[in-house]
Amino acid sequence: MRSSPRSASPPRTRQRSRVREANEAVKGARLAAGELGLDRYNLRPLLEKLGVVYRDATES
Structure with a gap:
């Protein structure tokens, strides 16, 4: 069973946030x-x- 985001430890949550932010920066660029987006x-x-x-x- 997957744990919910609420049960994630603060260090793990920070790590996931950093990864998400990095991914969003790449997508945005x-x-x-x-x-x-059609191609992306x-x-x-x-x-x-x-x-x-x-x-087009x-x-x-």
């Missing part, structure tokens, strides 16, 4: 550099499967 989270195959056609702003 990639998105700020222009990477689309590998959503194009799902959209294609659902029949959704993605068009440069397409008419």
Whole structure:
């Protein structure tokens, strides 16, 4: 059984927070550099499967 976040010890909680913050910084930098969430989270195959056609702003 997994322990709940409330049962985590303070040092472990701090460590998890630091890891999460580092991951968020990497994700934020990639998105700020222009990477689309669509690609970051590998959503194009799902959209294609659902029949959704993605068009970027440069397409008419």
